[in-house]
Amino acid sequence: MAKKTGNRNLHSSRRDKADEFYTQLSLIENELKYYRKHFMDKIVFCNCDDPYESNFFKYFAINFNSLGLKKLIATCYATSPIMYSQLNIYGQDNIIGEAKSGKKPYKIEITEVTDLNQDGRTDLADVEYLIRNKKNILTLLDGDGDFRSPECVDLLQQADIVVTNPPFSLFREYMAQLIEYKKDFLIIGNQNNVCYSDIFPLIRDNEIWLGYNNGHFWFAVPDTYEEKATDFKIDENGQKWRRMGNICWFTNLDIEKRHEDMTLFRTYSPENYPKYDNYNAIEVSRTADIPCDYYDIMGVPITFMQYYNPEQFEIIGQTHSSDLSDSTESLRTDSRFRHRGRIKGKEKYARILIRRKQAKSEDKQ
CATH class of the missing domain: 3.40.50 (Rossmann fold)
Known part of the structure; x- marks a missing residue:
């Protein structure tokens, strides 16, 4: 039927x-x-x-x-x-x-x-x-x-x-x-x-x-x-x-595009990259602002997918209530707000949760 x-x-x-x-x-x-x-x-x-x-x-x-x-x-x-x-x-x-x-x-x-x-x-x-x-x-x-x-x-x-x-x-x-x-x-x-x-x-x-x-x-x-x-x-x-x-x-x-590294210019600071109220991750408002020295979880715009290189980044999940994966559930810190990330109570746009991979030639900061 x-x-x-x-x-x-x-x-x-x-x-x-x-x-x-x-x-x-x-x-x-x-x-x-x-x-x-x-x-x-x-x-x-x-x-x-x-x-x-x-x-x-x-x-x-x-x-x-x-x-x-x-x-x-x-x-x-x-x-x-x-x-x-x-x-x-x-x-x-x-x-x-x-x-x-x-x-x-x-x-x-x-x-x-x-x-x-x-x-x-x-x-x-x-x-x-x-x-x-x-x-x-x-x-x-x-x-x-x-x-x-x-x-x-x-x-x-x-x-x-x-x-x-x-x-x-x-x-x-x-x-x-x-x-x-x-x-x-x-x-x-x-x-x-x-x-x-x-x-x-x-x-x-x-x-x-x-x-x-x-x-x-x-x-x-x-x-x-x-x-x-x-x-x-x-x-x-x-x-x-x-x-x-x-x-x-x-x-x-x-x-070939999928194997090209994104060039990163910004450096991390808690002031410019606040943490979500309900996700254990920081907010990156623009793809161009992804910091070059941060290796933990970040929430980035969907436009990031146009530049995504799986050798440079790992996709963890997304800030959407439909994402019930273990990796995303482990990042949720407030069961009342399981949808989009919030900062000081204000809901942000939908984000992809990513982590930058450590390059062999880099020393983790």
Whole structure:
């Protein structure tokens, strides 16, 4: 019964216009340039991506040969408001016609990309060609194309790496599936996802981490999306856009950034780094203010995760009542206030509890 309820919620969220955000190609390119070595001879699955619109699909199709991909798989779901809206894919009229008539989902599997116009590179014209090439497959799905449907789970099990922008409201379910099937991934999410009770342990235990880019980014939204007074625009082509804040990438692919030490300038003093009333830790209000000479527990902003190097710091817990880990419980000093840290009775923002590791070349102060 619980599973059926979960699926209803899943499908309801899929139909929610406010949960459809489509990623710009530039945002994808600016992040994936750091991961190229991971894709050689791999099967990539984009399981929230209508190939007619998805820039994830376009990126991997255009770069199929340069990345050395073995296969690219993309699936879309039946209620997508932008199905069949952009790429002029022809030559599969019997399939596309049937799909359009009933808004049926489909999958595309690509095993090669041919330079159709022989200009020495693959471009969107070649992407259109490769979909109708006999060595590539476009087929209808029996189900609704949801990433949790049996068909999509079967495709997931074939894949080596999953790359996409899942619906923000389904981030927890989506991440849980990736972990369950032990998949490598690179996906877009909100930085606040770090503090979710089912996401944070993965961060703490170094099973997942953040990628390179973060901040406020513009996403294309369906035409039916309600206009907003702020962080909203309509371009010269009539396309609606919404700017989302605190956007970041989540991954379990190793990257150089994760092994770069943060440069620390500040020195510790009790006056500048007061202790919490309810946690045995000091407050560090800004990531840039982490002291270079303090080796006990500190509460730091979530933005710290963008600079986190597990060789330099250890994540202990977070100042959130959902964190019931032994390591965090041992730091709580007032059972009345188990949520955010307090200083002189005033509640602070959510914090990540960390400890700096002692470098071999350092003498502990």
